[in-house]
Amino acid sequence: xxxILKARELSSFLFLVVLFLIVGILNPSFLTAGNIIACFNDSxxxxxxxxxxxxxxxxxxxxxxxxxxxxxxxTVVGCMLRDGQNWAVxxxxxxxxxxxxxxxxxxxVAVMNVPSLIFTxxxxxxxxxxxxxxxxxxxxxxxxxxFKQLYTMPLAGSITVSFTVTAxxxxxxxxxxxxxxxxxxxxxxxxxxxxxxxxxxxxxxxKVVAYVVCGIFAAVSGIVFSSRVGFVTATSGxxxxxxxxxxxxxxxxxxxxxxxxxxxxxxxxxxxxxxxxLLVFMELGSTYxxxxxxxxxxxxxxxxxxxxxxxxxxNRRQRLxxxxxxxxxxxxxxx
Amino acid sequence: xxxxxxxxxxxxxxxxxxxAVLKGISLDLNEGEVLALxxxxxxxxxxxxxxxxxxxQHDSGEIYVKGEKVTSNKTSAALASGIYMxxxxxxxxxxxxxxxxxxxGFNQKKSELHKELLELMRDVGxxxxxxxxxxxxxxxxxxxxxxxxGLLRRAQILILDEPTSALAFDEVESLFACVEDLxxxxxxxxxxxxxxxxxxxxATDVAIMRDGRVPVRGKVSEFTREMLVKGLLPPDxxxxxxxxxxxxxxxxxxxxxPVFEIQNLSGYGFSDISLKVYPGEILGMAGVVGAGRxxxxxxxxxxxxxxxGRVLLDGKDITGLSTRQVIEAGLNYVPEDRHLHGLFKISxxxxxxxxxxxxxxxxxxxxxxxxxxxxxxxKYVDDFRIKVTGxxxxxxxxxxxxQQKVVIGRSLSTSPKLVILDEPTRGIDAxxxxxxxxxxxxxxxxxxxxxxxxxxxxxxxxxxxxxxxxCQGRINGEFAGTDINQDTLxxxxxxxTKHSEVGA
Numbered sequence: 001x002x003x004i005l006k007a008r009e010l011s012s013f014l015f016l017v018v019l020f021l022i023v024g025i026l027n028p029s030f031l032t033a034g035n036i037i038a039c040f041n042d043s044x045x046x047x048x049x050x051x052x053x054x055x056x057x058x059x060x061x062x063x064x065x066x067x068x069x070x071x072x073x074x075t076v077v078g079c080m081l082r083d084g085q086n087w088a089v090x091x092x093x094x095x096x097x098x099x100x101x102x103x104x105x106x107x108x109v110a111v112m113n114v115p116s117l118i119f120t121x122x123x124x125x126x127x128x129x130x131x132x133x134x135x136x137x138x139x140x141x142x143x144x145x146x147f148k149q150l151y152t153m154p155l156a157g158s159i160t161v162s163f164t165v166t167a168x169x170x171x172x173x174x175x176x177x178x179x180x181x182x183x184x185x186x187x188x189x190x191x192x193x194x195x196x197x198x199x200x201x202x203x204x205x206x207k208v209v210a211y212v213v214c215g216i217f218a219a220v221s222g223i224v225f226s227s228r229v230g231f232v233t234a235t236s237g238x239x240x241x242x243x244x245x246x247x248x249x250x251x252x253x254x255x256x257x258x259x260x261x262x263x264x265x266x267x268x269x270x271x272x273x274x275x276x277x278l279l280v281f282m283e284l285g286s287t288y289x290x291x292x293x294x295x296x297x298x299x300x301x302x303x304x305x306x307x308x309x310x311x312x313x314x315n316r317r318q319r320l321x322x323x324x325x326x327x328x329x330x331x332x333x334x335x
Numbered sequence: 336x337x338x339x340x341x342x343x344x345x346x347x348x349x350x351x352x353x354x355a356v357l358k359g360i361s362l363d364l365n366e367g368e369v370l371a372l373x374x375x376x377x378x379x380x381x382x383x384x385x386x387x388x389x390x391x392q393h394d395s396g397e398i399y400v401k402g403e404k405v406t407s408n409k410t411s412a413a414l415a416s417g418i419y420m421x422x423x424x425x426x427x428x429x430x431x432x433x434x435x436x437x438x439x440g441f442n443q444k445k446s447e448l449h450k451e452l453l454e455l456m457r458d459v460g461x462x463x464x465x466x467x468x469x470x471x472x473x474x475x476x477x478x479x480x481x482x483x484x485g486l487l488r489r490a491q492i493l494i495l496d497e498p499t500s501a502l503a504f505d506e507v508e509s510l511f512a513c514v515e516d517l518x519x520x521x522x523x524x525x526x527x528x529x530x531x532x533x534x535x536x537x538a539t540d541v542a543i544m545r546d547g548r549v550p551v552r553g554k555v556s557e558f559t560r561e562m563l564v565k566g567l568l569p570p571d572x573x574x575x576x577x578x579x580x581x582x583x584x585x586x587x588x589x590x591x592x593p594v595f596e597i598q599n600l601s602g603y604g605f606s607d608i609s610l611k612v613y614p615g616e617i618l619g620m621a622g623v624v625g626a627g628r629x630x631x632x633x634x635x636x637x638x639x640x641x642x643x644g645r646v647l648l649d650g651k652d653i654t655g656l657s658t659r660q661v662i663e664a665g666l667n668y669v670p671e672d673r674h675l676h677g678l679f680k681i682s683x684x685x686x687x688x689x690x691x692x693x694x695x696x697x698x699x700x701x702x703x704x705x706x707x708x709x710x711x712x713x714k715y716v717d718d719f720r721i722k723v724t725g726x727x728x729x730x731x732x733x734x735x736x737x738q739q740k741v742v743i744g745r746s747l748s749t750s751p752k753l754v755i756l757d758e759p760t761r762g763i764d765a766x767x768x769x770x771x772x773x774x775x776x777x778x779x780x781x782x783x784x785x786x787x788x789x790x791x792x793x794x795x796x797x798x799x800x801x802x803x804x805x806c807q808g809r810i811n812g813e814f815a816g817t818d819i820n821q822d823t824l825x826x827x828x829x830x831x832t833k834h835s836e837v838g839a
Contacts, residue, residue, distance in 0.1 A: 188431070
């Protein structure tokens with residue numbers, strides 16, 4: 001099982017390497033250390049939002065409100081910082097907003113049993129609207145210079161602090177998910193909700209927690225986003241939900257739930273973040289960015305569906321072959 | 336009752352809306368007891384078990400576990416107090432390994448758990464590759480994983496919901512050995528089953544549930560099989576089963592051409608199958624679960640690939656046709672698992688009945704002829720005595736027996752020449768079983784050929800004109816007339832007799 005998971009992440013990583021190599025062949029000036037490090041540094045927002053999304057997908061659901069969550073948090077936190085509010089208070093407010101949005105989504109999906117796509121789509125609309133209401137459609141500008149430098153602050157060479165911290169967080173979250181009892185609950189609930197209930201896993205609570213985690217990650221990505229971009233518009237965060245879903249799927253997380261890891265989601269996020277840069281080096285311009293993301297998402301989902309069907313079919317045939325060949329499958333040696 | 340009752344249930348009531356499911360249930364379970372709980376579908380067995388497990392909450396009444404009143408209605412609380420239920424259809428995590436499946440939800444260290452699990456498996460005598468993915472396990476193997484899960488939790492009250500319904504013969508043996516072992520260790524077991532023979536084999540006590548009550552309860556030694564059967568039937572049940580056999584008349588094979596013929600058919604799960612079915616005949620296909628009969632049926636029905644051989648219906652070659660073409664040709668299949676393949680649960684009964692004949696002209700060319708649908712549905716509802724509140728009731732809310740009648744009704748709506756019935760009465764109560772038998776007999780009288788797949792030998796004997804036994808994907812025996820009896824069929828099904836061909 002672990003081997004398979006590793007293989008899933010490994011293939012995502014290989015895909016990333018191949019992608020870089022192809023662009024490098026088309027345009028050798030891409031393959032410099034600076035460019036590649038920049039790809040990773042640029043991916044922080046995507047990684048954070050994708051890790052959150054991974055939680056929603058682990059439990060077999062989805063959250064398409066992360067883009068609006070990101071935008072709204074960025075707006076509120078941006079305004080607070082612009083008005084000279086204490087950073088810690090501003091960040092905490094942002095995180096609370098994200099958690100509240102997640103709690104609301106979790107309530108709708110897990111408690112009220114509304115299909116997650118529909119419910120979070122509704123939340124998405126509400127939060128987008130709230131952004132307009134909050135700012136009156138105006139841009140949030142003039143953020144403190146120190147805050148804007150936060151994102152690009154270097155750690156060693158051109159590797160940034162923000163990327164390093166994010167990477168550490170991802171690894172910690174991964175370890176928590178794999179090696180703690182409660183961490184395993186997320187995957188279990190996505191794998192078989194009814195079965196989870198039967199072994200005493202609180203399925204509803206686990207789902208709500210997954211959405212809260214997803215909301216918090218989206219909020220944090222909103223804060224990082226405002227630091228990186230330096231201003232927030234009414235459309236900030238648009239399309240991040242698709243990027244995040246695509247990143248998860250690229251990283252080997254199954255949309256039917258129960259399979260994958262946040263490491264995979266992060267690798268997928270790096271790929272997503274690199275696309276616009278890669279397009280520039282391929283002299284295509286970043287106008288194709290969303291189209292290509294969508295095509296990749298669809299391609300992987302279709303391939304995944306086909307592969308799942310094939311494995312299921314192979315498992316079935318294997319089982320049948322075991323029957324006709326010899327009947328002594330699974331039984332004990334107690335004869 | 337004795338002081339050390341593991342489980343004590345007092346006067347439990349439960350209603351879903353207007354529907355009273357449990358009407359004052361009282362039961363108790365002591366250490367080392369195996370309480371066989373038998374009863375028809377809709378008797379409330381599963382509801383009661385779900386209440387014990389804390390999945391549902393009861394309206395009134397009290398539950399005591401080891402003398403302590405249960406106040407929390409959470410599954411985790413039930414598990415903590417030592418109750419574990421092995422559901423009828425195993426609920427594993429398909430993407431996890433066997434070991435992860437068993438060990439999930441524990442607080443202990445992995446290495447300790449692993450050691451305990453290995454010891455446990457040696458004790459029970461089951462060999463399972465712990466690294467296999469759960470999605471690759473057979474149903475029997477999944478059931479073993481479920482039981483291991485319960486045992487590893489040191490459950491003192493184990494609920495087994497029809498554990499043998501998907502197990503092969505030798506697996507049943509090892510399960511029974513395991514139950515005996517648990518019994519001697521003082522574990523109390525509630526054993527839900529439809530097989531009366533099992534009651535006498537392993538149970539110490541028996542309780543019959545009927546219509547939300549427990550009218551009969553006592554030590555197994557106080558009962559005979561006949562008493563149990565009588566207890567299961569509603570008081571006013573008529574003895575129609577006896578009359579069925581009398582109505583049967585022999586099939587005149589000499590002057591008939593087979594309506595359905597399989598020639599050396601091989602596919603996934605079976606090989607080199609040849610058989611003939613004559614009009615107005617019921618051909619029984621006996622065998623153990625997993626012998627390849629369902630695979631044969633689904634392959635003929637166009638759901639899987641034919642590897643070699645031919646299938647003829649009324650002289651027409653239907654080998655490898657699509658399911659739709661096969662239905663058009665006049666063959667219909669009523670699947671074994673009506674939940675998975677047979678029923679549109681969230682559609683109403685009318686839609687379920689008409690769904691197989693939507694292509695037909697009388698149902699309207701473009702818009703659905705609601706009147707025709709209504710009439711046809713009413714006919715089957717009446718004919719089969721399906722208990723419904725109305726045609727618009729959702730199929731998923733029917734009891735198992737009535738669901739099965741809807742599925743059979745649908746297959747007949749296409750006026751087929753041959754109907755393949757796969758385990759038509761699996762998990763159905765005695766009364767509904769009688770109704771299903773009458774339906775099958777009526778079919779036969781109308782000249783429809785029936786291929787009856789069943790693992791219930793009594794059912795095969797009761798209904799079939801001829802019987803073929805399938806063992807490990809091959810036909811290994813054919814029986815007719817007086818040769819059809821428990822003994823011959825059982826031994827052939829388990830592969831003991833080779834080719835005892837009988838001239839038809």
